[in-house]
Amino acid sequence: MSKVFAMTGGATGIGAALKETLRARGDQVIVVDLKDADIDADLSTEEGRTKAISGIKQLAPQGLDGFVACAGLPPVAQPLSLITRVNYFGATVLIEALVDLVAMKKGAIVVVSSNSTTLPGLNEEHIETLLSGDEDKACALVETLDGHNAYAGSKNALTRWMRRNAPTFMEKGARMNAVAPGMTITPMTNRVLADENYGPAMRDFSKTIPYGEMASPDMIADSMLFLLDPASRFVCGSVLFVDGGQDALLRADAF
Numbered sequence: 001m002s003k004v005f006a007m008t009g010g011a012t013g014i015g016a017a018l019k020e021t022l023r024a025r026g027d028q029v030i031v032v033d034l035k036d037a038d039i040d041a042d043l044s045t046e047e048g049r050t051k052a053i054s055g056i057k058q059l060a061p062q063g064l065d066g067f068v069a070c071a072g073l074p075p076v077a078q079p080l081s082l083i084t085r086v087n088y089f090g091a092t093v094l095i096e097a098l099v100d101l102v103a104m105k106k107g108a109i110v111v112v113s114s115n116s117t118t119l120p121g122l123n124e125e126h127i128e129t130l131l132s133g134d135e136d137k138a139c140a141l142v143e144t145l146d147g148h149n150a151y152a153g154s155k156n157a158l159t160r161w162m163r164r165n166a167p168t169f170m171e172k173g174a175r176m177n178a179v180a181p182g183m184t185i186t187p188m189t190n191r192v193l194a195d196e197n198y199g200p201a202m203r204d205f206s207k208t209i210p211y212g213e214m215a216s217p218d219m220i221a222d223s224m225l226f227l228l229d230p231a232s233r234f235v236c237g238s239v240l241f242v243d244g245g246q247d248a249l250l251r252a253d254a255f
Contacts, residue, residue, distance in 0.1 A: 066108045
């Protein structure tokens with residue numbers, strides 16, 4: 001029997017790879033993105049989030065087998081507050097609004113985090129402000145920081161938010177976990193690699209991947225399929241690093 005999924009950020013990259021796999025096996029996938037999607041919406045705005053939520057509810061009135069928060073902006077995006085609005089609030093606001101729809105089918109929620117969330121140099125005040133839900137304050141604060149804090153900080157806060165809410169969501173009937181990709185060949189990564197400030201550091205970082213090369217989008221999508229599948233029905237609040245061994249290399253004793 002075919003299933004019904006919804007996702008943000010399904011037009012390109014990892015989201016597109018997951019979308020294509022799900023549709024190829026006969027599932028319905030409702031995609032939210034800026035363009036080339038079932039619902040064109042700007043998740044950096046309240047209007048866009050409302051449009052996305054109402055659109056998904058209209059297209060899936062009987063519930064969702066899964067929801068994937070995949071939309072995200074890289075550390076080179078400007079202004080930095082845009083990263084905050086999309087990566088953190090664009091994910092948490094939609095999940096909170098759709099969790100009951102997922103619970104209707106005892107489905108799963110997958111949050112896309114990043115292995116950059118464990119790197120040093122993150123501003124804790126920024127992360128705590130995100131977790132407090134104060135969007136305006138978080139956006140003002142991030143403009144005083146840098147792209148690394150904007151991106152990795154938003155993903156760090158998103159992962160903590162996932163952990164904090166996963167038990168309550170599970171009690172409702174909706175499992176929630178996160179996948180933390182390492183460096184993956186996507187249009188977003190290419191933007192960072194082409195940046196004169198971040199590009200050299202990113203290329204050096206890529207050389208430390210034990211696997212020997214960056215991931216292709218389908219490698220990340222395969223792990224997300226597991227988290228969406230009933231086979232992972234007892235997995236809740238977990239962060240699955242899919243980075244070719246890089247996190248284990250850098251933090252062998254942290255788990």
